[in-house]
Amino acid sequence: MTASLDVLTAAVRGWLDEPRQGPLVLGLCGAQGSGKSTLTAGLAERIGVRTAILSLDDLYLRGAARAELARTIHPLLRTRGVPLTHDVARGIALIDAIRRGESVTLPRFDKAVDEPGAGEALTGPIDLLIFEGWCVGARPQGDVSAPVNALERDEDADARWRSAVNAALARDYAALFAHIDRLILLAAPGFDVVARWRGEQEAALRDQLAATGKDVSGLMDEAAIARFVQHYERLTRWILAEMPMRADLVLRLDEERRLLP
Incomplete structure (x- = not known):
């Protein structure tokens, strides 16, 4: 990650020198397990200005809210991750407040229990807000009728789930991502590597929880991860195909x- 951090730091320093009102809002998009958290933490430590990090993952809705989406729209929305499963209004309100220099509480989601955890106080104003997530800055697709994997074929045969997700990208998420000043894509070599990267992520979380005596029964095994990443496959492939043409870096x-060179 050192080389990526060097390139990113140089770019962000240049953007910080540009005139603006309020902090620079940096959007960082990258597939699951691509190293977004490591990169953002390194940038925050190195950049030399007051920095805060907001993860799209920390905006996940509570389990009860996702259960309601599963009941009223499609059962696959019970699983966190895709557009529709985040509190977009809260994300917009947070970024707006941070732009105004206000002190806020940054949300933190506890993936081990699949529910929001304790937030983190942020005293404003700041100079840089890093907004990172697997689909940060994503745009909707055109035609989503053809399934891209077994999950879509077998559990979303009528395309109701993926159509609702795509519609959310065109509507609420577009409003959220419009708050980004500069967009960076951390581009995986392809989707096939994502399951392995996600598995490494889960193993690290398991070790971390076990070391502190916490329950790890809610974490996923290899089969569960393989199914889980299929929820992300369509949009991840679309991002890798479409976003490089418009990302700032x-x-x-x-x-x-x-x-890569």
């Missing part, structure tokens, strides 16, 4: 997350 990675 593209960091292309190999299978070991090393920056």
